[in-house]
Amino acid sequence: xxxxxxTLYKWIFTxxxxxxxxxxxxxxxxxxxxxxxxxxxxxxxxxxxxRFWYPTYDPPEFGMFPLIAASFVVTFGAMAVCVxxxxxxxxxxxxxxxxxxxxxxxxxxxxxxxxxxIVYGFFGMIIVAPFIQNLLGIPTGLNAFTASLVLGxxxxxxxxxxxEDAVSFVPSSFREASLALGANQWQTLTRVVVPAAGSGISTxxxxxxxxxxxxxxxxxMVAGGAAAIPGSVFDPVRPxxxxxxxxxxxxxxxxxxxxxxxxIGLILFLITLVVNIFAEIISRRFRLKLGLGR
Amino acid sequence: xxxxxxxxxxNISRRFLCLIVLLPALSCSDPEANNxxxxxxxxxxxxxxxxxxxxxxxxxxxxxxxxxGGGSGVGIASLIDGTTQIATSSRKIxxxxxxxxxxxxxxxxxxxVAMDGIAVAVNPSNSMDRLTTxxxxxxxxxxxxxxxxxxxxxxxxxxISRDTSSGTFEAFEKLALDGQKVRPDALVxxxxxxxxxxxxxxxxxxxxxxxxxxxxxxRAASVDGVRCSEETIRSGRYPLARPLYIxxxxxxxxxxxxxxxxxxxxxxxxxxxxxxxxxxxERSL
Numbered sequence: 253x254x255x256x257x258x259t260l261y262k263w264i265f266t267x268x269x270x271x272x273x274x275x276x277x278x279x280x281x282x283x284x285x286x287x288x289x290x291x292x293x294x295x296x297x298x299x300x301x302x303r304f305w306y307p308t309y310d311p312p313e314f315g316m317f318p319l320i321a322a323s324f325v326v327t328f329g330a331m332a333v334c335v336x337x338x339x340x341x342x343x344x345x346x347x348x349x350x351x352x353x354x355x356x357x358x359x360x361x362x363x364x365x366x367x368x369x370i371v372y373g374f375f376g377m378i379i380v381a382p383f384i385q386n387l388l389g390i391p392t393g394l395n396a397f398t399a400s401l402v403l404g405x406x407x408x409x410x411x412x413x414x415x416e417d418a419v420s421f422v423p424s425s426f427r428e429a430s431l432a433l434g435a436n437q438w439q440t441l442t443r444v445v446v447p448a449a450g451s452g453i454s455t456x457x458x459x460x461x462x463x464x465x466x467x468x469x470x471x472x473m474v475a476g477g478a479a480a481i482p483g484s485v486f487d488p489v490r491p492x493x494x495x496x497x498x499x500x501x502x503x504x505x506x507x508x509x510x511x512x513x514x515x516i517g518l519i520l521f522l523i524t525l526v527v528n529i530f531a532e533i534i535s536r537r538f539r540l541k542l543g544l545g546r
Numbered sequence: 547x548x549x550x551x552x553x554x555x556x557n558i559s560r561r562f563l564c565l566i567v568l569l570p571a572l573s574c575s576d577p578e579a580n581n582x583x584x585x586x587x588x589x590x591x592x593x594x595x596x597x598x599x600x601x602x603x604x605x606x607x608x609x610x611x612x613x614x615g616g617g618s619g620v621g622i623a624s625l626i627d628g629t630t631q632i633a634t635s636s637r638k639i640x641x642x643x644x645x646x647x648x649x650x651x652x653x654x655x656x657x658x659v660a661m662d663g664i665a666v667a668v669n670p671s672n673s674m675d676r677l678t679t680x681x682x683x684x685x686x687x688x689x690x691x692x693x694x695x696x697x698x699x700x701x702x703x704x705x706i707s708r709d710t711s712s713g714t715f716e717a718f719e720k721l722a723l724d725g726q727k728v729r730p731d732a733l734v735x736x737x738x739x740x741x742x743x744x745x746x747x748x749x750x751x752x753x754x755x756x757x758x759x760x761x762x763x764x765r766a767a768s769v770d771g772v773r774c775s776e777e778t779i780r781s782g783r784y785p786l787a788r789p790l791y792i793x794x795x796x797x798x799x800x801x802x803x804x805x806x807x808x809x810x811x812x813x814x815x816x817x818x819x820x821x822x823x824x825x826x827x828e829r830s831l
Contacts, residue, residue, distance in 0.1 A: 308716075309725075318730065392744075392751070393748075473736075477734030478733055490734060507642070
């Protein structure tokens, strides 16, 4: 009886564990299957580097370059916001904050991480966009700059808490040794702690990038949605995720447009896959360097 | 009032139970089984379908109507694959959709439930509130990019459009743009309300939206000398007007027919008007 139970539990958990693998395979197969009809009819380079996205006209144009460019611009803009704030927060929390400060700051960051993205979207659309529009005197506040700003604030908690983990993995013996050699706190921080935690912090940043690339609701509401190659950061843009979200609802199922949206999904998936692989490689190296094993 | 409300609550909770308990047993989701009517489709028609369904269910305690948005394309696709009995659409069914329906053994039957006028909205601070169709076309195709080029202030025009697959866009494209392409750097927003808000916030903006979504925070421009109003939309004098459709599989029967008859009745059309649309009925009278 006992043996039977053990076997049963083993199987249940094995099946549960493999379920996520099954989902992943299913999603990949679906993405490939649904984007395949478009990829056979149009040249791949025309799609990825085409400059015009007119999916519902006759003949349709499926140039995704403006959308891909928009995702890159907005993501890098977001990184410019969230990397300094996130990493700075992590270092402050770990090295300088007093216990009460930390007791307040950590939950606050976690709450920030728990705010639904649509709330950030509203915030960006109703408060940040008009503010930036009036402040800079530009025609519209719904542009890549505002989207980067809001997205950067959104990705900050991800970067901050992962970077904080990385810093806390640095063995205290490193720090003690440095202080014992007469280095002051600043020297210890910049020459010992940050280099030791460097690849962990890089992982945090890369995962932050992953978060920003895949974010949909906020960019749909704040980025402006113009499918043109951005000439400046103050131009409205339309990232890949926003395109899928805005158009999937009205695309005729099985049409070329429908398959094109799946193709965008596929490209997006490949980008996040590469980002995650990089994060994994770097984080593995980091753990080995600190002698933490795998 | 108490009794139908309770009945509705019970109906709702019964459906939830169905969903949770019997999800794998598809027999429960068979829409014919307990008079559940599903309506899916255009977000423009959504408020009409919603309020119509609520009032209809109050009148007919046994009826149970579930209303969903998703867009005209989704509605028609759902009608074709049999997951909805009523599809709402802000555009006429496309040829390829009809072909797909035929292949699946579905025969889309069209009913016009309301008229919708597409208002061209500018910021209240903008004095340019009389436009012509060619001017609107030039603005949207990018031939004109500053208000001063058509007699307004020296201010860059912020062109606000809708995603190219929304029903409102398709109607606007046909009625105003003559099939020409919208400039690629136009702002694209996801709903009528967002157009409203963005125009209200942006001094140089121009946008288009369903007449029912016009608010007093924006100014509706006259088009070709015709003011955008209920009368001009119904009479067809306003150039940017379109009908709103309901599609069913074949001529509606049973509970579906009763619901559509209700929408077309005087009371139903009063609800249509309350949602900011124009009655389809008075048009034919």
